[in-house]
Amino acid sequence: MAYPYVSDREVRVLSKYFGDPAQRRLDTYVERGGYQALKKAFEIGQDAVIDEVKTSGLRGRGGAGFPAGVKWSFMPKQPTKPHYLLCNADESEPGTFKDRELMRWDPHQLIEGILIASYAIRAKHAYIYCRGEFFEATQVLAKAVEDAYAKGYAGADIMGSGNDIDITVHVGAGAYICGEETGLMNSLEGRRGQPRVKPPFPAAVGAFGMPSTVNNVETLSAVPHIITHGGQWYRQWGTEKSPGTKLFCVSGHVNKPGNYELPLGFPLTELIEDVCGGMRDGKALKAVIPGGSSVPLLNAEECGRCNLDYEGVQAVGSMLGCASVIVMDEDTDIVKQVRRMVQFYAHESCGQCTPCREGTAWMTKVLLRIEEGRGTEEDLDTLLEMSRQMTGTTICVLSDSAAAPVVSSIQKFKDEYLALIRRGERVGVA
Amino acid sequence: MADTITLTIDGQEVSVPKGTTLLKAAEKVGKDVPHYCYHDGLSSPAMCRLCLVEVQGAPKPMPACVTQAMDGQVVSTESELALDMRRGVLEFYLVNHPLDCPICDMSGECHLQDYVHEEGRDHGRSREPKRVFGRDDFGGDVLFYGDRCVMCTRCVRFMNEVEQDQRLCVVERGNRSVIDTFFERGLEGTHWHDNIVDLCPVGALVSKDFLHKARAWDLDHTPSVCPSCSQGCNIELHTRDNLVQRLKPRENLEVNAFWMCDHGRLNYEWINHGERAEAPLVRDQGGVKAMGWKEALTLLVARLGDVEGTVKAVASPFASNEDLAALQALVESLGGGDIVYRMPRAEDEIVLKGFPTLARRRDLAPNGRGADLLGLRRVGGDDGTGGLEDVSAHAGVVIVLGDGLADQGADFASGAALRVHLGTRSGPAVATADFVLPITTFAEQEGTFTNHEGRVQRFWPALNAPGLARPAWLVLGALVAEGTGSETPRRADEAFARLVAAHDAFSGLSYDDIGTRGAVVNDTVPLSGD
Ligand SMILES: Cc1cc2nc3c(=O)[nH]c(=O)nc-3n(C[C@H](O)[C@H](O)[C@H](O)COP(=O)(O)O)c2cc1C
Ligand code: SF4
Ligand code: SF4
Ligand code: SF4
Numbered sequence A: 001m002a003y004p005y006v007s008d009r010e011v012r013v014l015s016k017y018f019g020d021p022a023q024r025r026l027d028t029y030v031e032r033g034g035y036q037a038l039k040k041a042f043e044i045g046q047d048a049v050i051d052e053v054k055t056s057g058l059r060g061r062g063g064a065g066f067p068a069g070v071k072w073s074f075m076p077k078q079p080t081k082p083h084y085l086l087c088n089a090d091e092s093e094p095g096t097f098k099d100r101e102l103m104r105w106d107p108h109q110l111i112e113g114i115l116i117a118s119y120a121i122r123a124k125h126a127y128i129y130c131r132g133e134f135f136e137a138t139q140v141l142a143k144a145v146e147d148a149y150a151k152g153y154a155g156a157d158i159m160g161s162g163n164d165i166d167i168t169v170h171v172g173a174g175a176y177i178c179g180e181e182t183g184l185m186n187s188l189e190g191r192r193g194q195p196r197v198k199p200p201f202p203a204a205v206g207a208f209g210m211p212s213t214v215n216n217v218e219t220l221s222a223v224p225h226i227i228t229h230g231g232q233w234y235r236q237w238g239t240e241k242s243p244g245t246k247l248f249c250v251s252g253h254v255n256k257p258g259n260y261e262l263p264l265g266f267p268l269t270e271l272i273e274d275v276c277g278g279m280r281d282g283k284a285l286k287a288v289i290p291g292g293s294s295v296p297l298l299n300a301e302e303c304g305r306c307n308l309d310y311e312g313v314q315a316v317g318s319m320l321g322c323a324s325v326i327v328m329d330e331d332t333d334i335v336k337q338v339r340r341m342v343q344f345y346a347h348e349s350c351g352q353c354t355p356c357r358e359g360t361a362w363m364t365k366v367l368l369r370i371e372e373g374r375g376t377e378e379d380l381d382t383l384l385e386m387s388r389q390m391t392g393t394t395i396c397v398l399s400d401s402a403a404a405p406v407v408s409s410i411q412k413f414k415d416e417y418l419a420l421i422r423r424g425e426r427v428g429v430a
Numbered sequence B: 001m002a003d004t005i006t007l008t009i010d011g012q013e014v015s016v017p018k019g020t021t022l023l024k025a026a027e028k029v030g031k032d033v034p035h036y037c038y039h040d041g042l043s044s045p046a047m048c049r050l051c052l053v054e055v056q057g058a059p060k061p062m063p064a065c066v067t068q069a070m071d072g073q074v075v076s077t078e079s080e081l082a083l084d085m086r087r088g089v090l091e092f093y094l095v096n097h098p099l100d101c102p103i104c105d106m107s108g109e110c111h112l113q114d115y116v117h118e119e120g121r122d123h124g125r126s127r128e129p130k131r132v133f134g135r136d137d138f139g140g141d142v143l144f145y146g147d148r149c150v151m152c153t154r155c156v157r158f159m160n161e162v163e164q165d166q167r168l169c170v171v172e173r174g175n176r177s178v179i180d181t182f183f184e185r186g187l188e189g190t191h192w193h194d195n196i197v198d199l200c201p202v203g204a205l206v207s208k209d210f211l212h213k214a215r216a217w218d219l220d221h222t223p224s225v226c227p228s229c230s231q232g233c234n235i236e237l238h239t240r241d242n243l244v245q246r247l248k249p250r251e252n253l254e255v256n257a258f259w260m261c262d263h264g265r266l267n268y269e270w271i272n273h274g275e276r277a278e279a280p281l282v283r284d285q286g287g288v289k290a291m292g293w294k295e296a297l298t299l300l301v302a303r304l305g306d307v308e309g310t311v312k313a314v315a316s317p318f319a320s321n322e323d324l325a326a327l328q329a330l331v332e333s334l335g336g337g338d339i340v341y342r343m344p345r346a347e348d349e350i351v352l353k354g355f356p357t358l359a360r361r362r363d364l365a366p367n368g369r370g371a372d373l374l375g376l377r378r379v380g381g382d383d384g385t386g387g388l389e390d391v392s393a394h395a396g397v398v399i400v401l402g403d404g405l406a407d408q409g410a411d412f413a414s415g416a417a418l419r420v421h422l423g424t425r426s427g428p429a430v431a432t433a434d435f436v437l438p439i440t441t442f443a444e445q446e447g448t449f450t451n452h453e454g455r456v457q458r459f460w461p462a463l464n465a466p467g468l469a470r471p472a473w474l475v476l477g478a479l480v481a482e483g484t485g486s487e488t489p490r491r492a493d494e495a496f497a498r499l500v501a502a503h504d505a506f507s508g509l510s511y512d513d514i515g516t517r518g519a520v521v522n523d524t525v526p527l528s529g530d
Helices: A026-031 A036-044 A046-056 A068-073 A099-105 A107-120 A135-150 A181-188 A217-229 A268-275 A300-304 A310-315 A334-348 A354-371 A377-390 A398-412 A414-427 B022-028 B080-096 B111-119 B154-162 B195-199 B262-266 B293-306 B321-333 B368-373 B472-484 B492-502
Strands: A084-089 A125-130 A166-171 A212-216 A245-252 A258-263 A285-289 A324-329 B004-009 B012-017 B052-055 B074-076 B135-137 B142-145 B168-171 B178-181 B205-207 B220-225 B234-240 B243-249 B281-284 B287-290 B311-315 B337-342 B377-379 B397-401 B418-423 B435-438 B447-450 B455-459
Touching: A026 A107, A026 A135, A036 A046, A036 A107, A036 A217, A046 A068, A046 A107, A046 A217, A068 A212, A084 A107, A084 A181, A084 A217, A099 A107, A099 A135, A099 A217, A107 A125, A107 A135, A107 A166, A107 A217, A125 A135, A125 A181, A135 A166, A181 A212, A212 A217, A217 A245, A245 A268, A258 A268, A268 A285, A268 A300, A268 A324, A285 A300, A334 A354, A334 A398, A334 A414, A354 A377, A354 A398, A354 A414, A354 B080, A377 A398, A377 A414, A377 B080, A398 A414, B004 B022, B012 B022, B022 B052, B022 B074, B052 B080, B080 B111, B154 B168, B154 B195, B195 B205, B195 B243, B220 B455, B243 B262, B281 B293, B293 B418, B293 B435, B293 B472, B311 B321, B321 B337, B321 B368, B321 B397, B321 B447, B321 B472, B321 B492, B368 B377, B368 B447, B418 B472, B447 B492, B472 B492
Parallel strands: A084 A125, A084 A212, A125 A166, A245 A324, B004 B074, B311 B337, B311 B397, B337 B377, B397 B418, B418 B435
Antiparallel strands: A245 A258, A285 A324, B004 B012, B052 B074, B135 B142, B142 B205, B168 B178, B220 B234, B234 B243, B281 B287, B281 B435, B447 B455
């Protein structure tokens, strides 16, 4: 199988069939053992499914890392209203490209996970909210859903079990903020895609005002394996608090960028050197963003002692996020990279909260000015103060995400900012 | 009580019902937490982030507008953290705000000015070029200055939630967000849209009618009652140079909440009408003579003593309860007689869907209910004309109060033995009266109206009366006093006390009880026509 790059350090559970188009076909999927987990789930019952997922310690792969089984257990056990499962397939975090691959290569794995999760939370309807730009992935997925319906794996009386679960593939219009779970619900309902104030939480008042659970594509794709093999089996990989395998999306200045499925807790240095074939052109490492553009960046020294699990990354001052590892070599212009990220957030801010709406755009302008050599040292203080006032002050954490790389880059790469400021002073543009 | 909780806000203990927000609890200890998006009459999106307060033990500052108070909570609205967050939010607002206060209608009553002066930084630090939206006509009475907008979405929510006619929305996102209409379909044709001008905390939404007309600090505010229909919305008259410049709703949850209709708001020019009757005019063989009150009333008392025949009177539903009761007392003292009034009526009610006890009522005058309670009889058509054939043909005394007789000719009541007209303006049918006595409008006197549901509500004088014009209750009271040898009422509350003594429906009420909120009469008779 020639999926762009593979490594023998990988543990390919979810990504086993990446690169194999046959896996998209329902008959192949079933031949290879597909939909047996669903059958088992129906046999052991809802509570046993939730317990098994709790045992596995599977944590949400959408960024926050909240234990999936625990989240499911928040849903009412005796439904008085319709429940909904929402599969978050809006993957738009810069540096992240794992959900798309899971949808493209193994759509039935995801569908099976969705059906099991829906069953566990007593939902009779699941929505898959797909990022608007995912044309191919959405087509593959929609075809797979159609096939599943045709063969009785979705819809009414699934596999003769008496369980009804409908699946709707919903295509977004291409907004990062619709990946935030409550923004997703608004968008799904046909409203403006903007996050809602919590509380109430989705398990109480979610999509269409009904109890809902939102899970990421990767989270749900892991579920069939956990049900088939048991929660303990999943714990053979990873750490005590971060069990299992995880897809790492590596981009940037390495020789072999790509998706790699590795046990959690994998050392970052080995990921770069071993799995990804080292730095491109033998350049030195300057910085890594370990979890997608929303998290603080790490300098080379911190990278050297960073293990890639939720706690390990936190220990060096950043977050695992959705494990999108962006590697930057010595030639990288940090200020420009940070500006580009902040500009993304300014573009994607839904605009409700004043600190985010105004702060992201203002930050972009200040960073641009610094880049052009028209910055001052006071600008750095202003940026830091702005960041403080943008962190923890808004409805969702997009605002925090914009501030994180600014703060960490000024802390860790102040010299680069100062160099730009000084150069500007020398040529007299400031 | 189990449903009461106690918490500490800025060091002060306060007990509030369970479910109270921190914002409301803080109000109870006298702390007004700054806010833009929150409004008592709208939903709470918690998006401006200005009302963040520090709650001990909470990992982040909390929005006071939606966070429910909890027992034993320790809250600070003025801690270093809370102040720092507010300073931040205020500075963020100024990044793109044009600060064109010198030409902004909101200046002087602008919440951005207020908050920044109070708690903001001395200087905003942004050196970047500002975003420019320019100006847009939203239709109706509303102009939109996009650059001043603080994106609180109050205007959008008012149209969606209260008027329930979706005409505005937020388009785009991030700092490109801007309030807009749906293509060319603006606010035209909606009936409550000027409330968004009141709701707008800054000068982003302004009234075309008021545009550049006066500065906020030059305006005097007088509590009053809207005279344009029988709902009786509580309002303020904003005046300058002895002219009403605009009307604004005054909060009263039992009548109009925070709102008033556009019809009432913009129907005030007549109050400022320049050509007023300014002196008593008395007709005798030598023609019409202007004279002082003493002289005119002495002559009138004499004539009333002389003439034979019964009295017929025409009153106006624009007159106060005191005026109408004084007219009735005069008619009684002259031996009694029929008093009629005419009411201009609209085809339909215009209900405010989100606050359905408020409507622009069909009766387009403030005191039809008062007239009914005092025993006056409604005549004429829905256009407020006609119905005066009996009066016009009357051979005895004809007294008109407040009705301008616009549909009548110079020969109105030409066969009457004596015609007395108390009014604000002249006209063909007025000019031929024997006595034309200048009276004040509701804006120039103190008094009460009774609204459609029997709520008696006070209004206060906002303008100086022109020339010798006096309140009708005073003029009529003097005539009664002269005729019966009683005291003339000196003040409006005395006139009201006489009304109360004479009419059961009003018994027990006094100006003090009525206050600024109104009080309901203890009898209800169906309002004619409704
Ligand atoms: C601004 C923003 C964007 C987000 N985008 C995504 C996304 O594209 N995909 C995703 O799965 N989660 C995204 N999340 C996280 C979701 O809100 C939510 O936590 C997640 O989908 C829950 O699934 P999980 O528990 O399986 O991780 C985003 C969060 C924020 C604040
Ligand atoms: S933080 Fe930004 S993106 Fe999130 S709700 Fe507020 S304005 Fe919208
Ligand atoms: S909205 Fe307020 S701060 Fe802005 S220009 Fe008008 S008065 Fe000044
Ligand atoms: S126009 Fe005024 S009311 Fe509307 S969102 Fe802007 S500031 Fe708020």
